[in-house]
Amino acid sequence: MKTLQISELKKHINQTITLQGFVHTIRDQKQMQFIILRNSTTQVQIVNLKSENPSLAKQITSLTRESVITATG
Numbered sequence: 660m661k662t663l664q665i666s667e668l669k670k671h672i673n674q675t676i677t678l679q680g681f682v683h684t685i686r687d688q689k690q691m692q693f694i695i696l697r698n699s700t701t702q703v704q705i706v707n708l709k710s711e712n713p714s715l716a717k718q719i720t721s722l723t724r725e726s727v728i729t730a731t732g
Contacts, residue, residue, distance in 0.1 A: 666700035
């Protein structure tokens with residue numbers, strides 16, 4: 660699977676894609692987590708429902724600003 664730039668997302672609606680970038684901001688709410696991911700083109704928000712994927716929620720909790728991540732979804 661090809662890794663896309665965030666600026667290319669509009670061309671890939673309803674497709675599974677992979678993004679890589681730096682964690683700009685993390686908001687860890689009671690039921691949801693939000694990551695603002697940035698790369699050289701722009702930013703995008705990634706959302707995780709804690710109840711649907713507890714193991715991913717644990718990984719997101721351990722992230723820090725400027726962590727480099729790969730996200731597929």
